Amino acid sequence: NAGVTQTPKFQVLKTGQSMTLQCAQDMNHEYMSWYRQDPGMGLRLIHYSVGAGITDQGEVPNGYNVSRSTTEDFPLRLLSAAPSQTSVYFCASSYSILAGGADTQYFGPGTRLTVL
Amino acid sequence: SQQGEEDPQALSIQEGENATMNCSYKTSINNLQWYRQNSGRGLVHLILIRSNEREKHSGRLRVTLDTSKKSSSLLITASRAADTASYFCATDFQGAQKLVFGQGTRLTINP
Numbered sequence: 001n002a003g004v005t006q007t008p009k010f011q012v013l014k015t016g017q018s019m020t021l022q023c024a025q026d027m028n029h030e031y032m033s034w035y036r037q038d039p040g041m042g043l044r045l046i047h048y049s050v051g052a053g054i055t056d057q058g059e060v061p062n063g064y065n066v067s068r069s070t071t072e073d074f075p076l077r078l079l080s081a082a083p084s085q086t087s088v089y090f091c092a093s094s095y096s097i098l099a100g101g102a103d104t105q106y107f108g109p110g111t112r113l114t115v116l
Numbered sequence: 117s118q119q120g121e122e123d124p125q126a127l128s129i130q131e132g133e134n135a136t137m138n139c140s141y142k143t144s145i146n147n148l149q150w151y152r153q154n155s156g157r158g159l160v161h162l163i164l165i166r167s168n169e170r171e172k173h174s175g176r177l178r179v180t181l182d183t184s185k186k187s188s189s190l191l192i193t194a195s196r197a198a199d200t201a202s203y204f205c206a207t208d209f210q211g212a213q214k215l216v217f218g219q220g221t222r223l224t225i226n227p
Contacts, residue, residue: 004158011125031213033214033215035217038166041219041220042122042203042204042217042219042220043159043217044217045214045215045216045217048213049215050213052198056214058214059216063200066205090158090159092159099148101145101147101208102149102206102208102215103164104149104161104164105149105151105159105161105206105215106161107158107159107160107189108158109157109158110156110157110158
C-alpha cells in the first residue's frame with residue numbers, strides 16, 4: 001500500500017492564482033481531512049469528509065474548497081491564493097470517525113506552499 | 117479555538133532522562149491521541165486512549181488520561197536522541213466528527 005500520497009511536494013504561487021492540492025489514499029478509509037501547519041504551530045483543521053459526497057468545514061475553511069467524489073481522493077482547492085496561505089498542508093485519513101470516536105490518523109508527507 | 121493545549125511548549129533534557137508532556141482539553145471527548153512529528157515530516161501516530169481508559173503503554177511510552185480534569189500526559193522513559201521531535205495531542209470531542217490538534221511540545225534530547 002502507498003498509504004496517503006500528496007502532490008505536489010512543493011509549490012510557489014503568485015497572489016491571486018488558484019491551484020489544487022491532491023490527496024489520495026489506498027486504504028479504503030472513510031474519513032479524510034486537510035490541515036495546515038504554520039511555523040512553530042500545531043495543525044489547524046481546514047476541511048474534512050466522513051465519506052464520499054460528504055464534506056464539512058473545520059477551523060480555518062475560508063479561501064479553500066473541497067470535494068469528495070470518490071473514497072480515495074480528497075483534493076483541496078485554493079480559490080485565489082493569498083500570502084496568508086503560505087503554509088505546509090497535510091492530508092490525513094482514517095477508517096471512521098462515526099463509531100466510537102476518531103481512529104488512528106495516517107498522514108501524507110505534506111505540501112509546502114509559498115504564496116508571493 | 118484549538119481543543120488541546122500542550123504544556124510545556126518546549127522541553128530539553130539529557131539522554132536517558134524521562135520526558136513528560138501534558139495536554140489539556142476543554143470539552144468531553146471520545147478519544148485522545150498522541151502523535152510525533154520529526155522536523156519537516158508528516159505526523160506519526162503513537163498512542164490512542166479512549167475516554168473510558170485511564171492508562172496505556174507502548175514500549176517506552178506511557179499515556180494517562182484524567183477525564184475529570186480534562187487532561188492527559190505522555191511519558192517517554194529512558195529518552196534517546198532519536199526521540200527529538202514535536203509531540204502533539206489530538207482530541208475528537210463528543211458530538212463532533214473532527215479531530216483537533218494542540219500546538220505541540222518541542223522535545224530536544226541532548227547527548
